[in-house]
Amino acid sequence: MAFTALLAGSFAGAAAGPASAAPPDGSKIAMPSTWQAGRYIVQLAADPVVAYDGGVRGLAATAPATGEKVNPRSAAVRAYSSYLDATEDKVLDGVPGSVDKIHDYRYTFNGFAADLTAGQVAALRKSPNVVNVTKDELRQLDTTRTPEFLGLTGRRGVWNKLGGKSNAGAGTVVGIIDTGIWPESPSFAPLPGNPAPPAGWTGECETGEEFTLDDCSSKIIGARYFVEGFGVENLDEEEYVSPRDGDGHGSHTGSTAAGNNGVPVSEEGIDFGRASGMAPAAQIAAYKVCWNGAEGDGCATSDSVKAIDTAVEDGVDVLNYSISGSQTSFLDPVEVAFLFAADAGVFVAASAGNGGPGPSTVAHNSPWLTTVAAGTHDREGRGSVTLGNGETYRGASITEGTDGAKPLVTSTEVANATADPDEARLCFIGTLDPAKASGKIVICDRGSIARADKSIAVREADGAGMILANTSPSSLNADLHVVPSVHVDEVAGQEIKDYQANTANPTANIADARIVFNVPAPEVAEFSSRGPALAGEGDLLKPDIMAPGVDVLAAVAPPFNQGRDYDFYSGTSMSSPHIAGIGALMRQAHPDWSPMMIKSALMTGANRYKNRGGKIEGSPFDYGSGQVRPRAALNPGLTYDAGFEDWIQFLCGTGQLSEQSGICQDFGSIDPSDLNYATVAIGSLAGKQTVTRTVTSTADSRQTYRAAIVQPDGVKVNVQPRRFSIEPGADKKVRIKFTSRDNAELDEYTFGRVIFKSEEKRTRNAVRFKVRTELAVQPVAIAAPEEVRGEGTSGSLTYDITAGYTGQLGTSVAGLVPAEEFTGQTLTESSGGFDGSAPDEDTALYEVTVPAGTALARFSLFDRDYAADTDLDIFVFTATGSLVGVSAGGTSEEEVELNNPEPGTYLVAVDAFAFLTDTVTPRLFAWSLGNDPAGNMTASSPGAVESGENYQITVEWDGLAPEMRYLGRVDYTDGGGDNVGNTIVRVDTDSG
Numbered sequence: 001m002a003f004t005a006l007l008a009g010s011f012a013g014a015a016a017g018p019a020s021a022a023p024p025d026g027s028k029i030a031m032p033s034t035w036q037a038g039r040y041i042v043q044l045a046a047d048p049v050v051a052y053d054g055g056v057r058g059l060a061a062t063a064p065a066t067g068e069k070v071n072p073r074s075a076a077v078r079a080y081s082s083y084l085d086a087t088e089d090k091v092l093d094g095v096p097g098s099v100d101k102i103h104d105y106r107y108t109f110n111g112f113a114a115d116l117t118a119g120q121v122a123a124l125r126k127s128p129n130v131v132n133v134t135k136d137e138l139r140q141l142d143t144t145r146t147p148e149f150l151g152l153t154g155r156r157g158v159w160n161k162l163g164g165k166s167n168a169g170a171g172t173v174v175g176i177i178d179t180g181i182w183p184e185s186p187s188f189a190p191l192p193g194n195p196a197p198p199a200g201w202t203g204e205c206e207t208g209e210e211f212t213l214d215d216c217s218s219k220i221i222g223a224r225y226f227v228e229g230f231g232v233e234n235l236d237e238e239e240y241v242s243p244r245d246g247d248g249h250g251s252h253t254g255s256t257a258a259g260n261n262g263v264p265v266s267e268e269g270i271d272f273g274r275a276s277g278m279a280p281a282a283q284i285a286a287y288k289v290c291w292n293g294a295e296g297d298g299c300a301t302s303d304s305v306k307a308i309d310t311a312v313e314d315g316v317d318v319l320n321y322s323i324s325g326s327q328t329s330f331l332d333p334v335e336v337a338f339l340f341a342a343d344a345g346v347f348v349a350a351s352a353g354n355g356g357p358g359p360s361t362v363a364h365n366s367p368w369l370t371t372v373a374a375g376t377h378d379r380e381g382r383g384s385v386t387l388g389n390g391e392t393y394r395g396a397s398i399t400e401g402t403d404g405a406k407p408l409v410t411s412t413e414v415a416n417a418t419a420d421p422d423e424a425r426l427c428f429i430g431t432l433d434p435a436k437a438s439g440k441i442v443i444c445d446r447g448s449i450a451r452a453d454k455s456i457a458v459r460e461a462d463g464a465g466m467i468l469a470n471t472s473p474s475s476l477n478a479d480l481h482v483v484p485s486v487h488v489d490e491v492a493g494q495e496i497k498d499y500q501a502n503t504a505n506p507t508a509n510i511a512d513a514r515i516v517f518n519v520p521a522p523e524v525a526e527f528s529s530r531g532p533a534l535a536g537e538g539d540l541l542k543p544d545i546m547a548p549g550v551d552v553l554a555a556v557a558p559p560f561n562q563g564r565d566y567d568f569y570s571g572t573s574m575s576s577p578h579i580a581g582i583g584a585l586m587r588q589a590h591p592d593w594s595p596m597m598i599k600s601a602l603m604t605g606a607n608r609y610k611n612r613g614g615k616i617e618g619s620p621f622d623y624g625s626g627q628v629r630p631r632a633a634l635n636p637g638l639t640y641d642a643g644f645e646d647w648i649q650f651l652c653g654t655g656q657l658s659e660q661s662g663i664c665q666d667f668g669s670i671d672p673s674d675l676n677y678a679t680v681a682i683g684s685l686a687g688k689q690t691v692t693r694t695v696t697s698t699a700d701s702r703q704t705y706r707a708a709i710v711q712p713d714g715v716k717v718n719v720q721p722r723r724f725s726i727e728p729g730a731d732k733k734v735r736i737k738f739t740s741r742d743n744a745e746l747d748e749y750t751f752g753r754v755i756f757k758s759e760e761k762r763t764r765n766a767v768r769f770k771v772r773t774e775l776a777v778q779p780v781a782i783a784a785p786e787e788v789r790g791e792g793t794s795g796s797l798t799y800d801i802t803a804g805y806t807g808q809l810g811t812s813v814a815g816l817v818p819a820e821e822f823t824g825q826t827l828t829e830s831s832g833g834f835d836g837s838a839p840d841e842d843t844a845l846y847e848v849t850v851p852a853g854t855a856l857a858r859f860s861l862f863d864r865d866y867a868a869d870t871d872l873d874i875f876v877f878t879a880t881g882s883l884v885g886v887s888a889g890g891t892s893e894e895e896v897e898l899n900n901p902e903p904g905t906y907l908v909a910v911d912a913f914a915f916l917t918d919t920v921t922p923r924l925f926a927w928s929l930g931n932d933p934a935g936n937m938t939a940s941s942p943g944a945v946e947s948g949e950n951y952q953i954t955v956e957w958d959g960l961a962p963e964m965r966y967l968g969r970v971d972y973t974d975g976g977g978d979n980v981g982n983t984i985v986r987v988d989t990d991s992g
Contacts, residue, residue, distance in 0.1 A: 122833020374549025538683020
């Protein structure tokens with residue numbers, strides 16, 4: 001089955017447009033090209049190597065079997081790769097001009113990245129052999145005691161069960177897609193006995209600036225770099241054009257995941273004990289895609305896709321991706337590459353993002369990734385500052401004190417004369433005047449730059465110490481500062497500033513810090529991004545799991561970290577590699593498990609409680625299934641598995657793949673809540689809904705389970721069967737029914753869980769399993785279709801709705817209003833892509849007036865109005881040339897909607913991309929639908945409704961003019977008159 005080929009034409013939604021530009025005077029309107037020149041990632045229709053299971057004559061399948069890796073040296077892979085090269089060449093032959101490629105992708109993503117002209121973008125988007133064309137993006141980068149904290153050490157720890165710390169992770173390769181690696185770090189020293197790479201490893205050590213073959217070893221077995229997308233010409237002069245880490249971030253994540261065990265760490269005179277990664281015997285492959293730039297740092301999407309593609313070709317078992325990602329799309333190039341990586345058996349951990357604590361900030365929402373939130377550690381650096389008035393404020397610190405009281409100033413008071421005031425407030429390096437700051441404690445606001453850089457600014461100004469003050473709720477971090485420092489919250493920070501501003505000769509004394517262990521933990525880090533996920537409309541719970549991400553001590557690149565070999569970093573970038581390393585341990589223990597089985601075991605074995613009792617504050621939208629517990633994950637009892645076909649059905653159900661597309665018709669569609677996942681989420685529960693799950697037994701004997709249910713507030717949950725027995729390796733389908741109660745709070749999420757508990761056996765070595773499944777449900781007032789359609793000058797139609805509450809349900813109508821039809825411009829040439837100029841021989845231009853009070857403006861073309869193989873596209877601009885909507889599919893069935901638009905004139909360009917007749921005359925239909933009835937349509941009202949029950953709505957219309965197309969709306973109101981939803985109604989009275 002050609003999976004990727006079926007994706008062609010499947011992507012739902014319209015492309016984003018360019019910035020606005022004002023049209024010049026005259027009869028011809030010049031507007032910006034919709035497809036701007038730039039760097040793009042082009043996904044082609046044939047399967048990538050890891051997904052191809054045959055079908056092309058003469059070419060054997062290349063998809064690896066379960067538990068195996070792809071072999072890039074096999075004759076089959078070489079032949080199929082050559083075939084992909086040839087099909088790409090054919091696509092490029094149909095593109096005007098020469099194409100400047102920067103990357104080819106073959107293994108997890110079939111396509112290329114290139115610098116393209118606007119015309120080339122337009123031509124590629126229309127090619128039947130192209131799935132998608134995506135603008136390249138620049139994305140940003142989002143432990144000594146952790147093994148003990150997470151239960152890896154000790155007699156009952158995971159390491160011991162895998163043969164001890166010297167064997168934990170052995171035989172696995174962890175790929176780190178990041179800023180590179182610092183090979184001289186003791187965390188990356190050669191492994192004892194210098195083991196060879198695992199069988200099938202084909203990776204390489206690429207040489208470059210200050211990186212030779214000798215920098216690889218039995219620990220670092222692969223090192224590559226990808227800079228073509230970012231551009232060598234854009235690099236900072238101190239950056240290394242090689243796999244060498246020019247920042248420290250990649251070394252930090254790599255050593256967290258798989259750094260060597262027992263490495264002594266001492267920085268700034270403080271002994272921090274011995275460091276270890278989660279999988280200390282695993283081998284590391286570094287893929288550098290993130291760069292320090294002269295004008296800004298970042299990670300080009302095109303480079304990341306190439307790194308994923310290459311890492312799977314090389315033979316990694318696990319990938320860590322601590323780089324920002326999409327919050328809304330499951331199908332951007334990085335997510336697609338990871339989909340095929342997971343399908344090839346690679347476990348992928350990704351950072352949830354640092355956009356918290358606000359809701360719906362979580363990124364990397366694809367179900368084939370393990371999305372990791374950040375929590376606090378049970379180690380804490382505690383400090384304090386005492387003001388001249390005797391008030392003491394506590395905060396985070398690991399530095400020595402100031403040895404007495406010192407004058408207290410704000411950074412803006414001691415700024416140099418040429419400093420930007422805002423940069424001085426934030427203590428940018430070089431903004432403080434030594435003549436003013438010398439010998440004083442400086443108050444610096446948090447934000448914009450690295451926290452440690454602020455203390456460097458104070459030291460360079462000869463300051464005696466620093467108080468780092470939050471300006472809004474966020475984490476407190478005990479960083480390795482170069483002057484005595486304490487980090488306080490926003491409340492304390494403001495009170496300290498008030499004291500300083502209102503006191504003559506204010507002083508402060510920073511006390512010596514102390515490191516405290518076994519503090520209550522974890523808590524969710526303030527910065528950690530939260531759910532509910534924007535992608536999937538709440539039907540998939542993200543993040544998945546939580547791991548330590550605050551003040552994580554790990555290896556760094558000394559030249560970029562004040563000469564330190566180890567430093568404290570915070571972020572979901574730090575939590576993700578914990579899961580990647582633990583994923584390597586799971587792969588070692590269970591080499592035949594799929595990535596989703598590993599993920600399921602981690603999630604269902606996670607913990608919602610702190611180490612010293614009490615629940616972690618928050619909800620599953622903050623911490624997912626909870627804090628990772630590797631020991632529980634190692635032997636979970638049951639897992640939830642899923643694979644490629646499940647993910648395609650899920651994507652079709654979310655609408656990100658069109659349900660009318662070939663792939664959705666071939667694979668089918670599911671309600672996204674029915675994806676076989678280790679949590680359950682329902683974004684819109686209208687009364688009742690039943691979801692299904694299939695569990696697979698991983699126990700080595702027959703087990704009997706009983707479901708215990710923690711009921712969500714306002715929702716009744718029932719599990720069937722409530723009790724079941726299952727043999728080793730067998731599957732069992734369970735149904736979980738959700739029913740809103742009368743007291744359900746509508747439009748608010750409520751949480752619960754199902755726990756499958758194995759019945760205790762009275763034998764000495766019996767294992768009792770607890771498989772936890774978190775629930776997140778949002779009761780809603782009504783579930784109704786988005787749009788219904790009828791025909792005729794008079795008539796009726798009936799459709800079903802589901803009530804989500806018990807009470808009264810009423811209806812009212814707006815419209816029906818007739819479309820205004822625009823025509824009369826005959827086009828004689830096809831454009832091959834809109835060039836921004838209209839009207840001309842290939843593009844018609846219409847002025848459409850949208851009146852005040854319009855709730856919905858719709859602009860439509862209909863395929864039925866044109867000859868076969870006619871492809872027209874719509875581009876909607878404001879009167880000043882700002883693009884506000886695009887519909888440019890492969891046919892003439894196009895539609896742009898504007899909700900509550902600004903009244904005024906809109907310019908609608910209808911571009912003739914392609915047609916086979918001599919000429920084509922567009923017929924544009926435009927509606928401006930307000931909130932008032934037109935007297936030609938009615939809708940029945942159910943009246944009294946009960947939660948979870950279905951009701952029929954009958955819409956009737958009459959008196960419509962023939963040969964017209966009408967638009968209206970049915971609004972639903974509850975007993976209090978509040979709107980609870982609507983359905984669009986379109987009625988055509990023409991002969992089509």
